[in-house]
Structures are given as structure tokens and as C-alpha cells.
Amino acid sequence: MxxxxxxxxxxxxxxxxxxxxxxxxxxxxxxxxxxxxxxxxxxxxxxxxxxxxxxxxxxxxxxxxxxxxxxxxxxxxxxxxxxxxxxxxxxxxxxxxxxxxxxxxxxxxxxxxxxxxxxxxxxxxxxxxxxxxxxxxxxxxxxxxxxxxxxxxxxxxxxxxxxxxxxxxxxxxxxxxxxxxxxAPVDPLPLQPKPPVDSDAIERAARLLKAAKAPMIFVGGGALNAAAEVRELAETTGAPVVSFRSGRGVMPDDHPLGFNVASGARVWPQTDVAIVIGSRFELLDIGWNYRPQGLQLIRIDIDATEVRRLAVDVNIIADAADGALALAQAVAAKGAPARRDGQLADVKASAAAAVGQIQPQISYLQVIRDVLPRDGIFVDEVSQVGFTATFGLPVYHPRTFISSGHQGTLGYGFPTALGVKVANPHKAVISIAGDGGFMFAAQELATAVQYGINLVTVVFNNQAFGNVWRDQQERFDGRVIGSELVNPDFVKFAESFGVQGHSVKTPKEFRLVLEKAFAADKPVLIEVVIPRGGDASPWTFLRPTFPEV
Incomplete structure (x- = not known):
């Protein structure tokens, strides 16, 4: 320049x-x-x-x-x-x-x-x-x-x-x-150069993959700009691509190799080589807390400090796109693992059937997925529906599933979604929240009206900090403290700001209102009424247990 x-x-x-x-x-x-x-x-x-x-x-x-x-x-x-x-x-x-x-x-x-x-x-x-x-x-x-x-x-x-x-x-x-x-003005400075891809590390990784029988790929937020390269690596190796939160959409969920944590957990015990791209791999030590016997790890990450945080067999310090592409090309030249497409398809189907039992969250998420355009943006929240969405909402493009990552910041969702909508005025954007989290920033309905931020906000009202309430019921002999909530009339509350408000009690009612909300071209709030304790626990899929193999 x-x-x-x-x-x-x-x-x-x-x-x-x-x-x-x-x-x-x-x-x-x-x-x-x-x-x-x-x-x-x-x-x-x-x-x-x-x-x-x-x-x-x-x-x-x-x-x-x-x-x-x-x-x-x-x-x-x-x-x-x-x-x-x-x-x-x-x-x-x-x-x-x-x-x-x-x-x-x-x-x-x-x-x-x-x-x-x-x-x-x-x-x-x-x-x-x-x-x-x-x-x-x-x-x-x-x-x-x-x-x-x-x-x-x-x-x-x-x-x-x-x-x-x-x-x-x-x-x-x-x-x-x-x-x-x-x-005096100063021109924008060039970004620091990306680390060159280590061809020796790529060669070692390709050798591991050639001998693999059940490889798997994990992607995080560092892979958001590497969707095409990750897809090429997956299709070359036949490895399913698992995303937890930040990497959702890097591989479309309707691709045969697009897996979520529910389907990924079902093949994890047999995995012999894991490729981790742009991710802290929280699942290994925290979410799944299980390492298959003999597992070998390949890591692609631009941050060299990650080398100290997780011991792996092959470290590839590189930009996610550069590293994934180089590895895909090396595997193609050296020889890819045997395919297991049929087995993986069966796993995805069985996992989807099991996930369908998490009600009523899945029924409402299915409505959202049906109504939200393929490139529409979903902003989650620390709530029962938000937790379920990490594995129960299909995602098709990077940057269309927004979360607070490992911080799990209660109340972040609604104001974050306002910023998402400001940046993407011509895309459908939906913010989902529990009643507890929404009230952290409920006053920003005024901001939505003042600046014409035409966001659709869905408040799932179970009159509780739902996860805390369940934990107190199940783990502390029902000694409930601070988790039961008294809320305003959310429809009247929204209308007091000049926001269109609705209240529904069934997925069928929700569908009709949500379709109109996206067509309204104005801020809309939809309350979904759920009885306290009426949400199925999603934690079977977020913290699964693994049999010894």
C-alpha cells in the first residue's frame, strides 16, 4: 500500500x-x-x-x-x-x-x-x-x-x-x-506473516492417516475461514468433522461427514487418529474427558503457544486453511484411509433419533431451522435451548452460529445479537434466550427501537435459571435458592418499548408467529412459555459417559 x-x-x-x-x-x-x-x-x-x-x-x-x-x-x-x-x-x-x-x-x-x-x-x-x-x-x-x-x-x-x-x-x-x-496519518500496518507450513510435520501426519482405520477431525473457531480446505481434507480422508460451538458450520451438518458432538461421541471410542484444527479441543479433557486407547493426535493451529497446552503426536503450526490444504494434498498423494461411509451414516441417523427425545427444546429448534434461511444467523444463550442447540440445531455455514464459547457468559446473547444484526442488516438473525439471561440486557430493547435494529428475539420463559434449578433439585436434595424467578409480562414489557410482542405455548403456534416475525421488518420479541422444570436435560449429550473398550 x-x-x-x-x-x-x-x-x-x-x-x-x-x-x-x-x-x-x-x-x-x-x-x-x-x-x-x-x-x-x-x-x-x-x-x-x-x-x-x-x-x-x-x-x-x-x-x-x-x-x-x-x-x-x-x-x-x-x-x-x-x-x-x-x-x-x-x-x-x-x-x-x-x-x-x-x-x-x-x-x-x-x-x-x-x-x-x-x-x-x-x-x-x-x-x-x-x-x-x-x-x-x-x-x-x-x-x-x-x-x-x-x-x-x-x-x-x-x-x-x-x-x-x-x-x-x-x-x-x-x-x-x-x-x-x-x-500525521499512518497507513494500516501489514499483518504479521503467517507461519510457513512445516513439510516434515505434514509428511508425518500423512503417514499416520494412511495407517488410520477410524480418523476424526475436530474444528474450532480458528477454522472459520478454512471451510473449503477442511472439507477437502475430510473428503480425502473420509473422516467425520466434529464441531462443538465455535466451529459450527465449518462443515455443513447436512454433509455426510458433518457431525455434531452427539454423533461424534458415538464414534469417538473407536477413533485412532484425531486431527484438531483451530481448537482448544475442550472435548478431550472437559466435555468428553475420555481418550481412546492408542489415540494419536495431529494438531493444526496458528498459535505456537498451544503446543505447550496439549501434548500431541504431530504439531503443525500453521494457518488453518494452509495446514488443512497441505495435509489433504499429502494424504491424497500418499494414500487415504479406507472409507466407512455406511457406518457413519448409520451413526448420524441413530444420534439424530436420540437427540429428538430432548423435548420440548428440539421441537422448537426444528421450527427455527425450518423458518430461518440457510444462511440466517442464530445467536445462542446460556439456557436449556441454547445448550441443546449446540448439537440439536443443524448449521450450514461458518459464522451463522454465534456463542460465547467456553466463557459461557450468561446474558451475552441478546446484546450480541443486536451487533450481529447491525453487521448483517439484510440477513435473518434470531436471538434465543432464557428468561434469566434475557433480563441481563432487556433494556437494550430500547436500543433496537432507537436504531432500527430489526432483530427477532425469542425468550424461553420457564421462570427459572433452569440449569441451576435442576442441579439444586437433583444434586442438593431440592434445596432451591436464588434460581426461581419472578418475571414481567414479556409481551407488555416489549410493547412498552415499542417492540412487537407475542406469547406462544406450542411449537405450532411458534411457527406461525416466527414466520410473521421475520417478515415484519421491525424488532419482534416472542415469549415461549415452558413450565418450570419442563425442559429435558441436554447434558447426556454434552457430558456423555464412555464404556471401556
Whole structure:
């Protein structure tokens, strides 16, 4: 890229950041204004023709919207909030984004420069705030002067998109954002080079696969941009592709080799070679907590630090697409394992039949899948329906199943879905939540109306934190505490914000209302009434037990 004109221009610290965001082709910022960042907000107001600013009623929602924007597109999301309690409110969302390897930039303020590190108790002062931001994500810095902003913004985008994506943050003093100085622009920095594929490691992996009788592939969020290459590897090896949460859709669930955790668990005990692509492989030690005898592991991951976290037989440090393609080509040249298509088809069918017993969740998910377009986006939540969706909702494209990953952040879903819809205004987007999780950010219905975010939100109301209630009933002799909920009338609640509201009690009613909701071109909330304790437990499929073989 050619360097732009290096002539300096007099601008405020807020302008220096906004001009740098424009250079990075940012088109949306999710923000909640406050006195420490007035200069930044004013610059966004003056540049509203280039950058849309979407407000919120809580800092956490601003950051979750940025996460949803980034997760559903692969492009960086940006949020801006005040320091201290503001950035702490946003921190749960930033932690979620970091855990899900999603590029999000958080912008925040700090105390005035003259009070920094003096502990004088200026408004929103948070001791060692920068250390906190560094601990949450990949990289964070303090901007001292407006002239520093273009370089630091460029560094923030380079860091959050290079290698394993993640969260970056920039803070400036209260006075920084309105201070004027001469500033020179900085071009976007190139991403750090991807590691070259190790041909020797590929050769060793291909040898293992040639001798394999029952290989399996596992994909996580690191494989979201490698769908074509993963499919080629799967079809070359005949290995089923299992995804848990973040990797859903990398291999379409209606492909013969597209497996979920329910069907994958049924062939896991016989697996002799596992290929793990862009995943922490949580299933091995936590979800399934079972390792077949003699199992050999091949890992493809761009993050070299993962080598220390899981002992494997062959490590391929590479971009997921590059590594998967190189391995597919090597297997094709060396010889592929014997096919077992018939066996795998039988496994998928038997698993689907068993999953169908998780009611009423599966019946409602079937309605969603029937009505939601193939490329529509489903945003889950920590709820009985959300847990069931990880194996009970077929997914066909990457980035169309959004979750909070291993963070399991209760209440993340609705505000995240607002950001997803902002980023994908012409796609159908559905947010599902339990009554407990929805109320974490229910006030953001106002945001949906104010900014015309035409999201369809489904609240499954069982008047409980359902998982906690079940655990207290089954594991603690029914001593229920804090898990039974009293809720508003959700229809009237939605209508009070100007949102169209509906309440249904059966999948048949739900289908009729959901079809109309997607056609309404306005925010819609649908309450699904379920008796407390009326949800079947999905945990048989999420934490299965394995017989000794």
C-alpha cells in the first residue's frame, strides 16, 4: 500500500482516533458516551457520514454488540466507553471476545494527565487500569498525545488481526480527547506473516492417516475461514468433522461427514487418529474427558503457544486453511484411509433419533431451522435451548452460529445479537434466550427501537435459571435458592418499548408467529412459555459417559 500524504493536520485527540479508524475502514462504533470521552464522541458525531455510531443503555451491551459485529463478519468490532466502572462493565464482553478469538478494539478514557497514578480519586479512577486491559486481551496501550494516536491505532488493528485474533484496547486521559495538536496519518500496518507450513510435520501426519482405520477431525473457531480446505481434507480422508460451538458450520451438518458432538461421541471410542484444527479441543479433557486407547493426535493451529497446552503426536503450526490444504494434498498423494461411509451414516441417523427425545427444546429448534434461511444467523444463550442447540440445531455455514464459547457468559446473547444484526442488516438473525439471561440486557430493547435494529428475539420463559434449578433439585436434595424467578409480562414489557410482542405455548403456534416475525421488518420479541422444570436435560449429550473398550 502506498503511503498517504504525510502532511500534518491540526486536530483533537478524538479526531486523531476517528481519522485512524476511518483509515482502517471501520464503519460502525458501538458506544456509550460520558464526560471522559466527550472529545471522541464529538468527533464521531462530526464524522457520522463515514462511521455509524450505535448507542446502548449499558457499557456491557456496547462491547457485546462489537463482539457480535466482529464474530459474524470476521471484521474488527469497535466499542467506546468511559473508564473505571464503564470499562469494567464492558470487561465481561471483552473477556468473551478474547476467549472466542474475536477481533475487538475497546476505546476508553482515563483520569486527566495531571492526576494519573496519583490516587487523588478523580471521577472513575481505576488504579492500574491499563494492566487490567492488558490482562483481558492481546495488547493494550495508553495514548499520551494526539500525534501518537495514528500509530497506536494501526498497531491495535495489526495486533488484534494477526495470528490468533483477539482483543486490543486503547485508553487516553480525560484531557487527551479534546487536546489539539498537529497529527500525521499512518497507513494500516501489514499483518504479521503467517507461519510457513512445516513439510516434515505434514509428511508425518500423512503417514499416520494412511495407517488410520477410524480418523476424526475436530474444528474450532480458528477454522472459520478454512471451510473449503477442511472439507477437502475430510473428503480425502473420509473422516467425520466434529464441531462443538465455535466451529459450527465449518462443515455443513447436512454433509455426510458433518457431525455434531452427539454423533461424534458415538464414534469417538473407536477413533485412532484425531486431527484438531483451530481448537482448544475442550472435548478431550472437559466435555468428553475420555481418550481412546492408542489415540494419536495431529494438531493444526496458528498459535505456537498451544503446543505447550496439549501434548500431541504431530504439531503443525500453521494457518488453518494452509495446514488443512497441505495435509489433504499429502494424504491424497500418499494414500487415504479406507472409507466407512455406511457406518457413519448409520451413526448420524441413530444420534439424530436420540437427540429428538430432548423435548420440548428440539421441537422448537426444528421450527427455527425450518423458518430461518440457510444462511440466517442464530445467536445462542446460556439456557436449556441454547445448550441443546449446540448439537440439536443443524448449521450450514461458518459464522451463522454465534456463542460465547467456553466463557459461557450468561446474558451475552441478546446484546450480541443486536451487533450481529447491525453487521448483517439484510440477513435473518434470531436471538434465543432464557428468561434469566434475557433480563441481563432487556433494556437494550430500547436500543433496537432507537436504531432500527430489526432483530427477532425469542425468550424461553420457564421462570427459572433452569440449569441451576435442576442441579439444586437433583444434586442438593431440592434445596432451591436464588434460581426461581419472578418475571414481567414479556409481551407488555416489549410493547412498552415499542417492540412487537407475542406469547406462544406450542411449537405450532411458534411457527406461525416466527414466520410473521421475520417478515415484519421491525424488532419482534416472542415469549415461549415452558413450565418450570419442563425442559429435558441436554447434558447426556454434552457430558456423555464412555464404556471401556
Amino acid at each position: 502506498k503511503n498517504r500524504d504525510r502532511e500534518t493536520h491540526l486536530m483533537t485527540g478524538g479526531d486523531a482516533i476517528v481519522e485512524s479508524l476511518k483509515a482502517q475502514q471501520v464503519d460502525t462504533v458501538f458506544a456509550l458516551p460520558g464526560i471522559q470521552i466527550y472529545g471522541l464522541m464529538d468527533s464521531l458525531a462530526r464524522n457520522s457520514d463515514a462511521i455509524r455510531t450505535v448507542g446502548a443503555r449499558h457499557e456491557q451491551a456496547s462491547a457485546y454488540m462489537a463482539y457480535g459485529y466482529a464474530r459474524s463478519t470476521g471484521k474488527p468490532g469497535v466499542c467506546a466507553v468511559v473508564p473505571g466502572p464503564g470499562i469494567l462493565n464492558a470487561s465481561a464482553a471483552l473477556l468473551t471476545a478474547q476467549g472466542c478469538n474475536t477481533p475487538v478494539l475497546a476505546l476508553t478514557g482515563d483520569v486527566e494527565s495531571g492526576y494519573k497514578d496519583r490516587g487523588r480519586g478523580q471521577l472513575h479512577e481505576l488504579p492500574r487500569q491499563l494492566d487490567m486491559l492488558k490482562s483481558l486481551g492481546k495488547w493494550a496501550e495508553h495514548i499520551e498525545q494526539p500525534c501518537d494516536a495514528p500509530w497506536l491505532v494501526a498497531r491495535a488493528f495489526q495486533e488484534m488481526q494477526s495470528g490468533r485474533p483477539g482483543v486490543t484496547a486503547l485508553q487516553g486521559g480525560w484531557d487527551y480527547f479534546t487536546k489539539s495538536a498537529h497529527v
